[in-house]
Every structure is written in C-alpha cells, then in structure tokens.
Amino acid sequence: MTAQHTETSRLRGLMLVAGREIRVRGLSKANIISSIVTVAIVGVLAALPTIIGGDDGDEKIGLAGTTAAAMQTQLDAMGGFAITTYGSADEAEQAVKDGDVEAAITDGTLYSEDGVDSGLQNQLDSAWQAASVQTNLADAGLTDAQIAQALTVQPLDAVTLGASGGAGSPLDYFTGLIISIIMFMMLMTPAQYIAMGVVEEKSSRIVEILLTSLKPWQLLGGKVIGLGAISLVNLVAMVGVGLGVAAATGMLADLPPGTASAAVSTIGWYLIALVLFGTLAGGVGSLVSRQEEAGSVLTPLIMSLSLSYVGAIFLLNAPTSTFAQVLSIVPPFSAITMPTRMAIADVPAWEIALAIGLLALAAAGALALGSQLYKRSVLYTGSRMKLTDALRRAA
Amino acid sequence: MLEIKDLHKRFGDTVALDGVSLSAAPGEVVGFVGANGAGKTTTMRIAMGVLAADSGEIVYNGSPLGVEQRRRFGYMPSERGLYPKMKTGEQVAYFGELHGMSRAEAKRSAGDLLEQLNLTDRMGDFVQDLSLGNQQRVQLAVSLVHDPEVLVLDEPFSGLDPIAVDVMGTALKDRAAAGAPVIFSSHQLDLIERLCDSVSIIGNGKIIAAGTVEELKAKEVKQLRVTVQTPDDLTASLPGTVTRDGDDYLVEDADDQEVLRIAAAAGRVTHFAYDQPSIAEIFREAVTR
Numbered sequence: 001m002t003a004q005h006t007e008t009s010r011l012r013g014l015m016l017v018a019g020r021e022i023r024v025r026g027l028s029k030a031n032i033i034s035s036i037v038t039v040a041i042v043g044v045l046a047a048l049p050t051i052i053g054g055d056d057g058d059e060k061i062g063l064a065g066t067t068a069a070a071m072q073t074q075l076d077a078m079g080g081f082a083i084t085t086y087g088s089a090d091e092a093e094q095a096v097k098d099g100d101v102e103a104a105i106t107d108g109t110l111y112s113e114d115g116v117d118s119g120l121q122n123q124l125d126s127a128w129q130a131a132s133v134q135t136n137l138a139d140a141g142l143t144d145a146q147i148a149q150a151l152t153v154q155p156l157d158a159v160t161l162g163a164s165g166g167a168g169s170p171l172d173y174f175t176g177l178i179i180s181i182i183m184f185m186m187l188m189t190p191a192q193y194i195a196m197g198v199v200e201e202k203s204s205r206i207v208e209i210l211l212t213s214l215k216p217w218q219l220l221g222g223k224v225i226g227l228g229a230i231s232l233v234n235l236v237a238m239v240g241v242g243l244g245v246a247a248a249t250g251m252l253a254d255l256p257p258g259t260a261s262a263a264v265s266t267i268g269w270y271l272i273a274l275v276l277f278g279t280l281a282g283g284v285g286s287l288v289s290r291q292e293e294a295g296s297v298l299t300p301l302i303m304s305l306s307l308s309y310v311g312a313i314f315l316l317n318a319p320t321s322t323f324a325q326v327l328s329i330v331p332p333f334s335a336i337t338m339p340t341r342m343a344i345a346d347v348p349a350w351e352i353a354l355a356i357g358l359l360a361l362a363a364a365g366a367l368a369l370g371s372q373l374y375k376r377s378v379l380y381t382g383s384r385m386k387l388t389d390a391l392r393r394a395a
Numbered sequence: 396m397l398e399i400k401d402l403h404k405r406f407g408d409t410v411a412l413d414g415v416s417l418s419a420a421p422g423e424v425v426g427f428v429g430a431n432g433a434g435k436t437t438t439m440r441i442a443m444g445v446l447a448a449d450s451g452e453i454v455y456n457g458s459p460l461g462v463e464q465r466r467r468f469g470y471m472p473s474e475r476g477l478y479p480k481m482k483t484g485e486q487v488a489y490f491g492e493l494h495g496m497s498r499a500e501a502k503r504s505a506g507d508l509l510e511q512l513n514l515t516d517r518m519g520d521f522v523q524d525l526s527l528g529n530q531q532r533v534q535l536a537v538s539l540v541h542d543p544e545v546l547v548l549d550e551p552f553s554g555l556d557p558i559a560v561d562v563m564g565t566a567l568k569d570r571a572a573a574g575a576p577v578i579f580s581s582h583q584l585d586l587i588e589r590l591c592d593s594v595s596i597i598g599n600g601k602i603i604a605a606g607t608v609e610e611l612k613a614k615e616v617k618q619l620r621v622t623v624q625t626p627d628d629l630t631a632s633l634p635g636t637v638t639r640d641g642d643d644y645l646v647e648d649a650d651d652q653e654v655l656r657i658a659a660a661a662g663r664v665t666h667f668a669y670d671q672p673s674i675a676e677i678f679r680e681a682v683t684r
Contacts (some may be wrong), residue, residue, distance in 0.1 A: 013493065016489070024481050028480075031557045204479060208440070209470060209476060209537065210446045212444060212445060212466070212468065213493045
C-alpha cells in the first residue's frame with residue numbers, strides 16, 4: 001500500500017474514543033442546554049438569600065431620643081446595621097411606616113411594620129440592654145474606664161468531649177449536604193450514559209467494526225474518560241458559578257474556611273468513584289443488547305449509589321456514630337459518605353487514607369471486572385446475558 | 396497475502412468451523428460462498444479479530460496477523476452498524492482516525508469518499524436521518540476511508556441499489572488492482588462470477604470447493620453441446636450418451652473429436668463447446684453433493 005499511516009498508539013485510541021464522546025454527547029445541543037439551565041439554577045439558588053434578604057446585608061435601623069447615642073455605639077460595635085438618627089420619635093415612626101428603615105428604637109420603644117424576626121429582635125434587645133446598663137452605670141457615677149472594665153466578660157471557652165469533634169455547624173451541614181447531592185448526581189449521570197453508550201454500540205452492531213481497530217479496554221476506558229470529563233466540566237461550571245455568585249453577593253465570606261479544600265478533595269473522590277461506577281456500568285451495560293433492558297442491569301448499581309446518598313444524609317445527622325465511621329470507609333459507600341463526613345466532622349487521617357485505599361482498590365477491581373464483562377459479552381447479541389455466563393465465557 | 400489456516404470454532408455443542416482454510420493473494424478477489432449458517436460470518440469475524448478461534452491461525456505476509464496490521468484492513472460486518480446520532484462526515488473521519496490516520500488525512504479522505512458516493516450534501520446530517528440505502532453507502536465509506544491494505548467484506552452488496560452495487564464493485568476492483576487482497580461473501584452469485592478471480596465454497600463449516608473460477612468451471616464440466624444444421628436426427632449416430640436440448644445435442648462420455656467428425660459430416664456445425672456451468676450451478680452442485 002502506498003499510504004503511510006501514523007501508528008495509532010494505545011493512548012491515542014483511548015483518547016479518540018473519549019474525544020468522540022465529548023464531541024457527540026458533550027457538545028450536543030441537549031447537553032449544552034441542560035448544562036446552561038442547571039448552572040443558571042445553581043446561580044439563582046446562590047443568589048437567592050441575597051434577593052430575599054435585600055440588596056445588602058445591613059439591617060436599616062432608625063434611632064431617636066436620648067438613648068440614641070448609646071444605642072448607636074452598641075449597634076456599631078455589633079456591626080451589620082445601617083443607622084439613621086431621627087430628631088424625634090414621630091419622625092422615626094414615620095420612617096418605619098415609609099419603609100425607609102426596618103425598625104426604629106426610641107426611648108424604650110421598638111417600632112416596626114409587622115414585627116421583626118427573632119434574630120434581629122435578639123440583637124436589638126442585647127444592644128438595648130447594654131446601652132441601658134452603660135447609661136445606668138454612668139448615672140451611678142462610674143467613669144468610662146470603670147464601665148468598660150465592668151462590662152468586659154470573658155466568653156465561654158468551648159471544650160468538645162465527643163470523639164470526632166461533635167456535630168458541625170449548620171453551614172458545615174449545608175456544605176456536606178451539597179457535596180453528597182452533587183456526588184450522587186454527578187456519578188449517576190455518567191454511569192447511565194456509559195451504560196447507554198455501550199448498549200447503543202452493541203444494538204447498532206457498530207462495536208464489531210470498532211473492535212477491529214480498538215481493544216475492548218480502550219473502548220470502555222475512553223467512554224468513562226469522555227463522559228466523566230463532561231460531568232466534571234458540568235460540575236466545575238456549577239461550583240464555579242455557585243461560588244462566583246456567592247462571592248459577588250458577599251455571601252462567600254460566610255462560608256466555612258474549608259470550603260475550597262473540600263471542593264478540591266471532592267473532585268479527587270469523584271475521580272476514583274467514577275472509575276468504580278463507570279467501569280461497572282459499562283460492564284453490566286454490555287450484558288444486554290437493547291436499550292430497554294439497560295435499566296434492569298443497572299438497578300444494582302443505582303441502588304448502591306442511592307444507598308450511599310441516603311447513608312450520607314444519615315451521616316450528616318450523626319457524624320460521630322460508629323455507623324457513620326464504618327459507612328465512610330467501606331466502598332462503594334465511602335465514595336459519597338467520606339467526602340460528606342469530612343465536610344461536617346474532623347476525620348482522623350488514617351481513616352481517610354484507609355477509605356481512599358479501599359475505594360481505589362475497589363475501583364481497580366471494578367476496572368478489571370467491568371472490562372472482563374465488557375470484553376466477553378460485547379459481541380454477544382440476543383437476549384440478556386446472564387452475569388454468570390459472562391464470567392464463565394471464554395473471552 | 397492473507398491466509399486463513401485451518402480454523403476450528405465451536406459454539407457450545409455446535410461446530411461452526413471445522414478446519415476452514417482460505418487465502419487471498421495480493422490483487423486477488425476471492426468470493427466466499429455458502430448457505431446461511433455455513434460459517435462465512437464466523438470465518439470473517441475470526442479473520443478480523445473480533446472473535447477468537449478455538450484453533451487455527453491468520454497469517455498475513457508470512458507472519459501471524461497482529462493488531463497494528465489489522466488496523467489497516469477494511470472490514471464490513473454482515474450486521475451493519477453506524478452511530479445513529481453522529482454526523483455522517485464526522486463519523487467517516489472518526490473511523491479513519493481510529494484506523495491510524497491523522498485528523499486532517501481522515502477528514503480529507505472522508506470528504507473524497509463521500510463525494511464519490513454522492514453524499515457530499517449529507518455530510519452534516521445525522522446518520523439516522525439518511526435513507527437505508529444511503530446508510531449503506533456510509534457503511535462502505537467507513538470500511539474504505541483509511542485506504543485499506545486488505546478488504547474483508549461480509550455481504551457487501553446486500554441491500555444496495557444497482558448504482559451502489561456498481562460503486563462497490565468498482566471499489567473492490569480498484570483496491571485489488573492496487574494490490575490489495577480482497578475477500579468478500581455474497582449470495583449474489585452473478586456478482587461473484589463477474590468480480591472474483593477465485594471462489595471458495597463453504598458448507599457446514601468446511602470448505603467444499605475452492606479454486607479459480609476457471610478451475611471450478613473446468614472441474615464441473617459435464618457435457619458437450621453441439622448444434623448442427625441438418626434435417627436428420629443424429630441421436631442414434633453420435634457416440635456416447637446423447638440427449639436433446641431443443642435443437643441442440645448434449646453429448647456425454649464420448650471422444651469429442653469423433654463427435655465433431657460425425658456432426659460435421661451430417662451438416663454445418665454452428666456450435667461446438669463444453670457447457671460452462673455458472674457459479675450458481677457449481678454452488679448448487681457443491682452443497683448438495
């Protein structure tokens with residue numbers, strides 16, 4: 001032959017398959033539209049607290065009367081208030097009616113349109129108490145220095161006695177919840193697409209041509225890589241937009257300091273879990289020849305993913321329990337439960353290392369099992385192939 | 396030179412192949428004929444490495460066929476398959492890349508082939524939106540896109556319209572003329588006869604007849620056909636076993652020179668030749684034997 005072709009290396013075959021998945025599925029109109037919609041929803045959700053809570057975080061408070069100066073000092077010290085001082089109680093009252101301020105405090109009276117929420121009420125109460133105490137002490141003839149000394153209180157020193165640091169804050173809980181939901185969705189979607197893609201190639205019989213120039217592992221691996229990459233891009237876009245909107249609306253400062261590292265470690269967990277679930281999905285997908293049958297062979301996989309998710313939700317409520325500890329180490333559940341647990345509680349390094357080791361081992365096992373299943377059953381057509389037959393069959 | 400040597404394959408209790416050997420020299424077009432279930436597809440799948448044989452081997456240019464060499468083969472499986480939701484041009488080029496071409500080469504080759512197949516204006520369409528006949532043409536493009544060194548085609552003509560049959564036939568001849576060994580199976584025996592240099596007939600997992608078209612025909616020659624312009628009936632005067640086929644005499648088991656002498660003496664001989672059986676007749680003869 002005259003034509004000289006460049007040798008297709010093993011890696012190139014793998015990347016060609018992955019590239020095709022990305023081009024055909026990732027860049028399909030359906031995927032782009034659904035990604036944009038999802039990212040938009042995440043963006044709106046991230047902005048929601050700000051939209052509901054007003055355009056900036058400061059509560060607008062009106063002050064009037066003789067205590068106005070003392071209250072202003074207290075509220076300034078607390079922070080988070082935009083204070084307007086009015087000349088009289090009537091003016092302050094009118095400002096509340098007009099909606100210029102959320103609430104107004106004159107000598108001993110709190111005006112509001114229809115009550116204030118309990119958080120604000122508490123803050124205003126303690127400011128009022130502190131201002132009153134200060135005024136009373138001053139009236140009793142103490143100097144400012146004496147008053148300051150009298151009001152200085154050492155805050156409670158918190159000591160946690162639980163093994164792993166006890167339940168986290170509501171924000172940690174929220175972070176854990178988001179991680180578990182994202183992990184669940186981001187593993188479910190590519191697993192289903194991988195199985196569907198395998199069945200598509202099988203049912204259309206194109207696999208027979210593919211296998212003349214590709215090894216089964218390249219075909220399966222390329223699918224996992226390609227569809228995983230699409231999910232990862234969606235994931236990064238979602239997280240990026242979410243964090244971006246949070247940063248723009250000033251909410252980011254309220255997030256726990258570990259958020260960024262949690263995001264990074266979640267991606268690491270995700271990649272190992274993707275190999276585990278993706279290769280298994282491809283393997284079981286190859287057992288059937290028609291798209292309608294794909295659901296039945298995927299059921300065990302979807303069940304274990306769902307159980308991991310349910311486990312993660314349980315774990316959020318009891319992060320220090322033995323059950324949570326075990327669940328977050330045993331694969332495949334650890335894929336979702338460990339990153340969730342890490343968000344809400346301090347996990348000893350050895351437990352994390354053990355969980356990673358076991359999950360990686362399970363992923364390697366799944367890779368071997370999935371590709372064996374795939375190799376043995378991908379050319380078999382007809383009714384659904386039994387798992388035991390596939391394992392017994394000579395490749 | 397592609398040699399398929401002594402393949403054996405069982406599926407459970409069924410013996411699919413029982414010592415099948417077949418070869419195609421450079422530039423040779425080999426027709427592979429057999430009834431349904433005789434083992435054609437199994438043989439071709441094993442040759443293309445998508446199925447493993449129980450025993451036997453595939454030898455290419457003197458050494459066992461490897462993955463890298465096989466990548467330069469062109470294959471059309473009996474059960475056609477394309478990605479339904481992939482654009483035609485993209486799909487053909489993708490297969491070119493899988494077979495080791497660079498992206499640019501693959502795109503150019505896909506464009507050229509689809510132009511030859513009158514599909515240039517459908518390059519941007521999904522394969523599922525093409526008619527069945529056009530999908531067949533795309534299938535052909537997929538098996539030829541990488542300018543293959545060897546062609547192994549399972550029923551390449553089935554489902555093709557006459558124009559596509561011509562395109563396919565020309566493609567096979569062109570590849571063979573460029574030095575490629577070509578093996579294809581077909582039930583259309585007239586096509587086999589027209590296109591093939593040699594034929595292998597398979598029945599129940601065994602090769603039951605093989606050789607060049609001439610050899611096979613010569614082997615199957617049965618009778619001498621003689622047409623003589625004479626009012627007399629020569630049935631009794633001609634030697635050997637004589638039967639009438641219309642105005643012709645069919646003579647068997649006789650010295651042809653003697654037949655010619657007697658016929659020429661009786662009148663003007665306008666036809667004197669051994670009947671050449673068609674491949675179809677040879678096939679029928681072989682499988683019923």
